[in-house]
Amino acid sequence: MSPERDRAAGRGVGETGTVSAIAPALGADLPVRVAPEAAEVRVRGLVHRYPGRDGAAPLQVLDGLDLDVPAGGYVALTGPSGSGKSTLLSVLGGLEVPQGGSVVVHGTELGGAHARDLATYRRQTVGFVFQHFGLLDTLTAQENVELATMLAGVPRRRRQARAAELLADVGLAPRAGHTPLELSGGERQRVAVARALANDPALLLADEPTGNLDGASGERVVELLEGLNRDRGLTLIVVTHDPALAARAHRRLDLVAGRVVEARRAEDTRG
Ligand code: ADP
Numbered sequence: 001m002s003p004e005r006d007r008a009a010g011r012g013v014g015e016t017g018t019v020s021a022i023a024p025a026l027g028a029d030l031p032v033r034v035a036p037e038a039a040e041v042r043v044r045g046l047v048h049r050y051p052g053r054d055g056a057a058p059l060q061v062l063d064g065l066d067l068d069v070p071a072g073g074y075v076a077l078t079g080p081s082g083s084g085k086s087t088l089l090s091v092l093g094g095l096e097v098p099q100g101g102s103v104v105v106h107g108t109e110l111g112g113a114h115a116r117d118l119a120t121y122r123r124q125t126v127g128f129v130f131q132h133f134g135l136l137d138t139l140t141a142q143e144n145v146e147l148a149t150m151l152a153g154v155p156r157r158r159r160q161a162r163a164a165e166l167l168a169d170v171g172l173a174p175r176a177g178h179t180p181l182e183l184s185g186g187e188r189q190r191v192a193v194a195r196a197l198a199n200d201p202a203l204l205l206a207d208e209p210t211g212n213l214d215g216a217s218g219e220r221v222v223e224l225l226e227g228l229n230r231d232r233g234l235t236l237i238v239v240t241h242d243p244a245l246a247a248r249a250h251r252r253l254d255l256v257a258g259r260v261v262e263a264r265r266a267e268d269t270r271g
Contacts, residue, residue, distance in 0.1 A: 038071040038073075038235045042103075046067075046101040047064060061258060073251065076249035077255060078255070083255040093126045094118045126202075126204075127205070128206075129207070129225070134192060136180075137181055141177070141191045144195055145195045146160060149198045172187060172191060186220055193225065201234065202234065
């Protein structure tokens, strides 16, 4: 927990805090649960390049990118394949270290951050939902969600209760004991959303969350993510190829030549 986040949430530095709205049934014996503040994202001049293979020139993917997302914002990020959308999400998620510029998420500067601080940031501030779910096939849905809280050091009984509650929230209580291979694509993605919420993230990042789902399952996942933004105030950034999904966001941005530009609305491009 960052001191900034503790202060913003009105608690002492280092006190635990989780979302009461997510876990109302966890019981009075648990620590006071405090809804986390949503994350504000401020990126300035972000540069990211991948090294070339066999003497080839490096590939400049992000090239002086600026981005502002207010706390509680909902942004859709579109752009052609290979334009750097996943790279940007990886940087915002603390999976890739920014190579230049400033990336401040929820008061944490990710540029130049120590690996240990980035790991803490990933665990405490961000929830990630991937196109391919990223679940462990040998674990049950319950265990997949519990694993995220286990890494954060939550005691066993509490993490069991928390995982069960989160799975109930995403409508999967009856499927908690099944492994991903016994679940539909939509159900797997809802387990992934529950897992992403396990440590009360302030920022939810979703990379093509409906890319592997049929229309109805995709809609359910999108409604789930949008509900977390609308009702719980989580900042939500969704990468998508789907114009209909992008149009639902508060703001739609395109990645062009390594920078973000305001996407033109459908009515602006007609005629
Ligand atoms: P998008 O999500 O918009 O499809 P990506 O961020 O995945 O774009 O990739 C941007 C570019 O960077 C692509 O040309 C891709 O091949 C390249 N790329 C992505 N990850 C790596 C990597 N780990 N090493 C080298 N090149 C990469």
